[in-house]
Amino acid sequence: MSQHPTTYVPKSAFGKWFESRLPIAGLVHSSFIAFPVPRNLNYFWTFGAILVFMLISQIVTGVFLAMYYAPNASMAFQSVEHIMRDVNYGWLLRYLHANGASMFFVAVYIHIFRGLYYGSYKAPREILWILGVIIYGLMMATAFMGYVLPWGQMSYWGATVITNILAAIPVIGDTIQSLLWGGYSVGNPTLNRFFSIHYLLPFMIFGVVILHVWALHVPGQNNPTGVPIKSGKDAVPFTPYATIKDVFATVVFLIFFAYFVFYIPNFMGHADNYVPANPSVTPAHIVPEWYFLPFYAILRAIPDKLGGVIAMFASIAVLAFVPWLDTSRVRSTAYRPLYKQFFWILVADAVLLGWLGAKPPEGWYVIVSQVATAYYFIHFLVILPVLGFVERPLPLPNSILESVMGSKKHGAGMPAGANAEPQSKG
């Protein structure tokens, strides 16, 4: 966008007339057609496009579901069953929406870990990264409120547990809780406002996504080497190269998505949520949706209510500080032999926390949760800053072109080791 003045020249008379009044075609042309894209991007770079697709998919299915859904405590559960049984293709809309939320998180977790692996948060992309953390937070709020809407047992008790988390905040906690509830407990007013906010937040996400893409288009995309574009030979135009690759990746992702929707639509749900909300009975085992499990494990690992809440929020907030916690000047983990190992330990730690979040809070699960939680924070607050000083990174390629073409083109004249591990595509 901003740094890439358009070279777009409208051909038709109408095009010229329109462009001189609203230069939107030029904006699209410079941002998504002529925009220079590193030639060595792998398929992990297609998840941005997949996420945009998922956001639009969620908004479209959600708008249609809202036409049939009744946000009232006495009708909500019935209206969801009405959607499933009576509304034409209502089952498809609901399964697309419910599984779409999970797919959205699958894609965003790959997207986030891609950013962590290739150092996409480092200067000059800090604002881009922080906008991403904000989007992630909005996504979590939206998903949580959406899960409350069917007003089943998990909806009700999930809402109760999460709103009670906020009551742990000193001084203002009770007020926040009361404003969320609109009563003395989770009830009809709560459902009403959650529906309203669940409808609002995706459009706020859309707004922040526009800022996110804008911030991306100022420095341009990072790439598997982390070496910036230095000449035209390092880049290819966005269209057709990135466009086609994004479309292909989205289609593959859709196959994965469709498998869940059509074959195992309730795989990621909970049977308890097909039981209407009952304030006098808690389900034997309250579990949040899978994408919240690592944070739920952190919450439960701390044997103190306020401490658990602080740790949970801190585990998300710490991501926003990663650009400054990582002291290494090398972006891509491909050239950081030590960090590479710690990166995969972090991935394993996050998966372990997710597994623990689904387990009952007893016995050795609690102890392992505490160790895993401690490691999570140690990774970001100790390992990441220290590694930048003690690690000796591998030599970087001189350019993206060199990393792609390797010795075939430049061969003899290269510094030792520069082409030792040429970045492979895909």
Next chain:
Amino acid sequence: MAETTTTLVEPTRRDFLYIATGAVAAVGAATLVWPFVQSLTPDAATVAAGAPVEIDLTPIVDGQIVKVFWRGKLIFIRNRTEAEIKAAEDVNVATLRDPQADSARVKEGHAKWLVVFGNCTHLGCVPLGHQGEYEGWFCPCHGSVFDTSGRVRGGPAPTNLPVPPYAFTSDTKIVIGQEVTA
């Protein structure tokens, strides 16, 4: 920075008008937020539905826990057995996380009846009665343990199950929601 002193300009009347206008706009915007936030608080119908409720205790047999609702909140009424009362009274209060004597959690002369809110003080799940190490309650969500006085004895819950405001109107009737009988 020698220039600083020379560039100091006397504030003009226009500067004053800018600040005054901005201040009025800020106060106006802040004032307008008030009704929006207030609309989120419990509405009149919800408050009205939160009036005290009268409960007849006669059908509750020895050892039984009954669940009732007041203001949409779950309340346990427990008809405690002699053994349960004794277990609750024999605790060294100083060892508790939220120290409170059993006598402070029941009405004088009605030690049989324990009335407590039925949501765990950790994150609001409903604890299961007659379970856990002290045969009081056990919360299945995060493992909090409560004794027969509803006091926290283990797990992440920070405080005892709170006692709602209530009063005996006769030996077999209580009113939940008011402290003193009319």
